[in-house]
Amino acid sequence: MKRKRPTFQVENNGKRRRRKCWDEYNKLDRISALPDDILVYLVSRLPLKEAVATSVLSRRWQNVGLSTKTLRFDAVDFSVYNNFRRYWPDRPEEFIEQESWKYINWVNHVLQQHRGKHVEEFRVSFCLDGRFSSSINRWIQFAMENRVEMLELDFYPEAFLRFGFEDYKFPHKLLGICIPSLGSCGYNIGFKSLKVLQIRHVGVTGEVLEYFLSSCPLLERLSVSYTQDLVNLRVIGPSIALKYLVIKDCDNLKSIEIRDVNIVSFIYYGYRSTNLVISNVPLLTEVSVSKETWKKEFIRDFFTQCCLCNIEILKLHIHGASYDEYPALPLLASLKHLELQVVANYNRALHHLYTFLKSSPYLLRLVLKLQLLQGGPSCPEIGDIKKAPDCPHNHLKVVEIAGFRAHLSGVEHVMYLIKNVASLEKIVIDPVRRWRYPPNGVNRPATELNKEVEARYHASQNLKPKIPATIEYVCL
Structure with a gap:
């Protein structure tokens, strides 16, 4: 017998759908009743494409959606960006050119429609170079005229390197400055509201940056x-x-001088030729320095030229640095957190620990990023770890060994600390070298994963049994 169609279910579903639409309409109606300032604030928290899309809801929402205060033109949001790798092997130059112009047209279209008078954040991020200067200059001028607070220019022309294109040059005229050495004066517009400036792959000189600092009274992050x-x-x-202040990977940078300012944090990643000078910075509490150098005198020169008396967090990459037999580092009485990236199998590696423990009597947390080297003409002397003098420490509580490997040098570092630090409460073993595979060590090759597995087993067999029960042991 043929069954009848359950019409009541269809009717009920239809009612539910109509009810849901009606509820959504009421919600939108209630939201639309809010003042314009609140609506603009809410829309500005949406991704750019969604913010602009709200302009189709009604005439009032058109004004709101096109007045968003957050303009983030991220490449990942660009509709054709996902095809980049697919077409890259066949016609790289043609494809990059095509995609760059599509991106530029997208940005230009949004800016032409924008109706706001104030921009909190303006970010452009795509593979662009100096050929697109005229368009980029107009974007920067737009940001200035809309009293931008955060400006980020992220151009990554690695793909252009094989074609010989140059980085985009920042137009110093738009700063409203006159630099005689550059042979031109500006338009007197300025960035009076600018608080944050981030630039990547942008041609900018020290003179322009210094004028930025002096001409932007609110600029706190560079x-x-x-x-x-x-x-x-x-x-x-x-x-x-x-x-x-953050300075990273500027190949031709010879010197940085920081003096008589109220800077709080300084991060530098660079090369052997850069000379660092820091003095009279009473508020400086965090310093991170990573120099790709094998200069043995790096530590001595660094602490001689940099006054770090109030530092609380210090991170140093000291692969090639070594010490005299009795090094004299300044007293770091305020230091609470220390990170050292060291060569673990350097024969005087434990002297690294002795030196810093002695100069940091109130240290609470120590992170050792271990690197194992196999020798070579540019490597420091490698061999059995030489015994370092004892250095009793009464405040250190947590020690983290990052990049731990199945090598006795890692165990010797931990045992030296257990012997000398009576206050030690916790030891963390982390085989992942997160500093080499950002973010957070993802996408590591199989060889690296195998070494991590071997390191965990090595730690369980050769280290964990030696740790006293009073100290918490954690292996990640």
């Missing part, structure tokens, strides 16, 4: 990465508002 034009940088004067 980050500069991968620029070939930066040779010398001076951050000097109490009138400078800068609190956080």
